[in-house]
Amino acid sequence: MAERQERAIRTRESILEAMASLFIEVGYEAATIAALVERTGLTRGALYFHFPTKEAMARGVLARAVTREGILPQTHKLQEWVDLGLLLAYRLPREPMLRAAVQLSVDPRARGLFGTRWPDWIDLGEDLLVEAKERGELLPHAVPAEIARLAVGAWTGVQLVTEALPDRLDLSEEIARLYQLILPNVASIGVLAKLDTSPYRAERLLGPAADADAAGKPLT
Template sequence: MARQERAIRTRESILESMASLFIEVGYEAATIAALVERTGLTRGALYFHFPTKESMAHGVLARAVTREGILPQTYKLQEWVDLGLLLAHRLPREPMLRAAVQLSVDPKARTLFGTRWPDWIDLGQDLLVEAKERGELLPHAVPAEIARLAVGAWTGVQLVTEALPEDRALSEEIARLYQLILPNIASIGVLAKLDTSPYRAERLLDSAAVEEPVH
């Protein structure tokens, strides 16, 4: 068991180090030699866990789509908003997520193994379909269209926020994005009850941590 746990920690450490390299220099310029230097592991040890750089990229992308922090809410539309707010809160703090986004917009990487955007769209669409069935969306709102366009808008806001010289918090910018979107898709009764605060994600993660069982 101890050996297995050590292997899991080593694998995680390799992914985190490679994610940092992807962020710093991009997919193509990130090399195994640089990874060896950064981790202190031998090439043999690296290849034991990941046979290629591409497999490491797949490992990073696999961590991108998550419902971490999302708690059941009265309205499914709130859970959909929470999905985007939580990602905005976590992205600047978690290299693995930042690297996954960077790989998704890197043309070279994208041609090799695609992106996780379809998975984010599907996750959002599932919540929006439930919201539609519950009468939380306006009659004209189409879950598939909203999910697809919202992921595109979210990604655009993230890239622009990161590139602008002003010190803007991604959580605040994404909160504004939802404040613009929701009046066009949410039913009047639900709209007034939705929380789009940029601080909501932090509160959700704190609540999720409190609710985790102690082993």
Template structure:
């Protein structure tokens, strides 16, 4: 068991180190030699876990789609919003997530192993379908369309925010995105009860949430 736990920790450390390299220099320029220097591993130890750089990239992408921090709420639309706000809070702080986005927009990397955008769309669509069944959406709102366009908009906002000279906060920008989207798809009574605060992602992952305390659902938008 101890050996297995060490192997899991080593595998995780390799992925984290390679993710940092992908963020810093891109997929093409990230080399095995640089990874070995960063981790202190031998080639044999590295190849025991990952035989190629492509395998490591796939490992990074596999961690991209997560509902960590999303808790059951009164409204499924709140859970859908929480999904995006949590990612906005975590992405600047977690190289693994940043690397996954970078790999997804890199033409060379994308041609080799695709992206996880379809999976994000599916996760969002599932929540939106449930929201529709509960009467939270306007009659014209189509969950599949909302999920697809929201993922595209979220990604675009993240990429633009990252290069703007004003050092804008991603959580604030994503909060603004939801404030633009939701009036067009959510019933007014539901919209008034949604918490779209840019601080919500941080609260969901904060000490109170870790301790099991509920995170309020109902702060007016």
């Protein structure tokens, strides 16, 4: 029984990964079940057993978008908030599921059908910023809800522009610059000097996972 459940979980994951790749390559509207059948080698019945519709697959991809993976407890909550954005910037080019989730979030057709996960990212960021405010890490005028909302919008804009530019700037470096512009306007002076906004911070936080990714090898 346990083996069967594990096999079902692996199959479900492989379906989501294959569909995520299709969403990235051709967009939500053009991604078809026929193409998914060809890519996975599964029958339509097997696909529909796990996901009854393409929309359900898209929702499954979006469900993986919001994560605190890699975020470790820090002396300052504001650092954890920065880490949230830096980690996403590092992982996005390397993880098709995340890339597909972002693409679905900006696709008008997909967004009209099942919305986006941006509100969840905003809520996650706001929770950290509220704690930072309570600890005196933010300037008196800084409003956590506003910072969280505008930061997610700015992050998304940077990602889309970076991807579209012909010279393909490094997303981690661009997001690091974004935080370097935002923080002096919201962080208290004493905390600001202690924050790490290096574009290499996410790689250090992920540790062995990042090393394995860079080497193209699975973790053992």
